[in-house]
Amino acid sequence: MSDFHPLLVAAEDAAGAVPIRFVGPKDVLDGAVRGWAELNGFEGKAGQLLVAPGGEGIAAVLAGTGDRFDPMSARGLSARLPGGLYRLELQPDEAARAALAFLLGAYVFDRYKARPDKAPVRLVAPEGLDVAETARIAAACALAREMVDTPAADMGPLQIETIAREIAESAGATLTVTEGEALLEENYPAVHAVGRAAAPHRAPRLIEIGWNLDRTDLPLVALVGKGVVFDTGGLDLKPAAGMRNMKKDMGGSAHALALGRLVMQADLPVRLVVIVAAVENAVSADAFRPGDILNSRKGLTIEIGNTDAEGRLILADALTRAGEHAPDLTLDFATLTGAARIALGPELPPLYTDDEDLAAGLLAAGSEVGDPLWRMPLWAGYRSALDTEIADIKNDSSAWAQAGSVTAALFLQRFAPTTGAWAHMDIFAWNPRARPGYPEGGEAQAIRACYALLKRRYGG
Numbered sequence: 001m002s003d004f005h006p007l008l009v010a011a012e013d014a015a016g017a018v019p020i021r022f023v024g025p026k027d028v029l030d031g032a033v034r035g036w037a038e039l040n041g042f043e044g045k046a047g048q049l050l051v052a053p054g055g056e057g058i059a060a061v062l063a064g065t066g067d068r069f070d071p072m073s074a075r076g077l078s079a080r081l082p083g084g085l086y087r088l089e090l091q092p093d094e095a096a097r098a099a100l101a102f103l104l105g106a107y108v109f110d111r112y113k114a115r116p117d118k119a120p121v122r123l124v125a126p127e128g129l130d131v132a133e134t135a136r137i138a139a140a141c142a143l144a145r146e147m148v149d150t151p152a153a154d155m156g157p158l159q160i161e162t163i164a165r166e167i168a169e170s171a172g173a174t175l176t177v178t179e180g181e182a183l184l185e186e187n188y189p190a191v192h193a194v195g196r197a198a199a200p201h202r203a204p205r206l207i208e209i210g211w212n213l214d215r216t217d218l219p220l221v222a223l224v225g226k227g228v229v230f231d232t233g234g235l236d237l238k239p240a241a242g243m244r245n246m247k248k249d250m251g252g253s254a255h256a257l258a259l260g261r262l263v264m265q266a267d268l269p270v271r272l273v274v275i276v277a278a279v280e281n282a283v284s285a286d287a288f289r290p291g292d293i294l295n296s297r298k299g300l301t302i303e304i305g306n307t308d309a310e311g312r313l314i315l316a317d318a319l320t321r322a323g324e325h326a327p328d329l330t331l332d333f334a335t336l337t338g339a340a341r342i343a344l345g346p347e348l349p350p351l352y353t354d355d356e357d358l359a360a361g362l363l364a365a366g367s368e369v370g371d372p373l374w375r376m377p378l379w380a381g382y383r384s385a386l387d388t389e390i391a392d393i394k395n396d397s398s399a400w401a402q403a404g405s406v407t408a409a410l411f412l413q414r415f416a417p418t419t420g421a422w423a424h425m426d427i428f429a430w431n432p433r434a435r436p437g438y439p440e441g442g443e444a445q446a447i448r449a450c451y452a453l454l455k456r457r458y459g460g
Contacts, residue, residue: 305388
């Protein structure tokens with residue numbers, strides 16, 4: 001990857017760049033810009049944007065901040081500004097965060113639809129900006145979003161494996177893939193059961209990247225992702241509305257791979273394992289059924305109450321595999337429950353962990369980089385909702401517990417590694433409404449927060 005993002009321009013090439021001024025309701029403007037702002041009703045409200053003319057071009061851009069400036073508001077600039085070169089009038093720390101936000105907002109998914117030609121909106125790299133780091137983070141988020149946006153026909157288990165292979169090869173990492181019937185031979189029975197109904201060319205697989213594993217002096221980080229490339233619900237078939245966006249049900253795998261690539265590109269001083277279970281929850285004569293009892297890699301038997309609660313099944317095997325590496329830290333990502341959206345909506349992913357230091361670190365990192373998380377409880381009182389008379393655990397909690405995101409996290413906790421801290425993020429990976437900088441479609445959630453946590457915890 002080039003050290004410079006294509007939309008960033010080096011400071012020495014900043015001649016003619018238009019200043020972007022972030023203005024609040026109490027800020028005082030001067031000169032012709034003030035009169036232009038008054039004429040156009042610009043009051044510094046959050047989301048307001050005003051292009052002020054000057055000479056034969058643009059004198060300045062005024063961006064409203066509201067009562068409190070949030071650097072992430074710069075995410076909406078690229079979509080709203082005319083083509084040209086701009087610079088941020090901000091202090092270095094704020095400018096660095098706003099520059100990343102600008103790059104995040106420039107993401108466009110154009111694989112299937114040509115976009116009107118438009119001169120690019122480019123930004124002068126702020127003074128002191130770590131351009132290479134900023135470009136890596138923006139590229140990681142773009143990778144996750146592009147994977148989520150790609151329809152299931154073009155983003156099956158094989159395509160996820162191909163992306164993992166490219167990531168591993170570029171970093172000099174190892175890649176192991178266990179596919180189809182080999183999943184039974186290698187003891188991944190839950191992954192096999194969920195994915196066995198798919199067409200042969202979309203066979204289920206367990207994908208594992210290993211990096212720096214010979215450096216036993218370094219802490220080991222495991223990243224685990226749910227990769228259900230399409231979720232029909234299985235025999236407990238989803239309604240049409242519920243199935244419409246299920247191409248995004250592999251969002252956890254996209255996030256784990258994108259974060260893993262970011263860690264390796266930044267050469268963080270850790271050993272790294274990235275584990276992705278990639279399956280299609282299809283409907284066929286061989287589909288697993290309600291009432292079936294599945295084996296798991298951990299040896300726990302699982303009664304199937306609902307075939308649409310499949311993500312936790314493949315994660316059970318993947319988390320067990322992660323535990324075999326004795327990680328110091330495990331982070332898992334999954335578009336796991338609709339209940340998480342009912343609790344917190346699409347923009348605020350729940351965070352589950354029983355480690356107080358990890359919870360505080362992730363919440364602080366998310367707040368610092370504008371990638372929010374909200375801690376939810378692993379409420380022990382609901383564990384019995386997963387009890388069943390004829391197996392060790394069931395995959396759908398009893399109705400009395402109601403808290404579906406909590407009980408799903410409690411299910412995963414039974415399989416999570418015990419050698420170090422573990423956190424689960426029930427991400428949505430999707431923008432359900434379009435707005436500047438946030439097109440409807442795939443979204444990266446928790447990647448930047450987790451990366452900031454890893455850098456703070458392990459250095460680099």
